[in-house]
Amino acid sequence: MHGARIQSAGLPQLADEARLVAGAFEDGSFAVGLARSGVLVGAVAVNSPKDLIKLKRGITAGSSLDAVTA
Numbered sequence: 001m002h003g004a005r006i007q008s009a010g011l012p013q014l015a016d017e018a019r020l021v022a023g024a025f026e027d028g029s030f031a032v033g034l035a036r037s038g039v040l041v042g043a044v045a046v047n048s049p050k051d052l053i054k055l056k057r058g059i060t061a062g063s064s065l066d067a068v069t070a
Contacts, residue, residue, distance in 0.1 A: 004028065007052050010059040012042030021069045022051040031055060035065035 015034035022045075023030030031051035034042035040063050043055035058068045 005047050005049065006044070007049065008042065008044045009052060009056045010034070010040070010042035012044060014041045017065065019065055019069060021055065021065075023048055033058070033065050033068050038064050038066070040065050040068060 012034045014036050017035045019033050021031050021033040029047040031045040031048045033040055033055055040058045043052055045052035055068060
């Protein structure tokens with residue numbers, strides 16, 4: 001969309017918390033982890049496919065949001 005690669009994984013609609021885990025919004029390359037009760041349930045990445053792969057692994061493993069931001 002508008003020259004950006006936007007990808008999502010998991011079930012972001014279940015989240016009650018969102019946190020920037022990689023990159024910066026102003027740079028146009030970032031990843032956001034989405035959690036429910038502290039557990040990673042989804043992710044959205046813009047121009048950041050490698051970070052999305054890491055987050056997908058965290059979703060599958062049931063990692064905490066704190067674990068993927070550390």
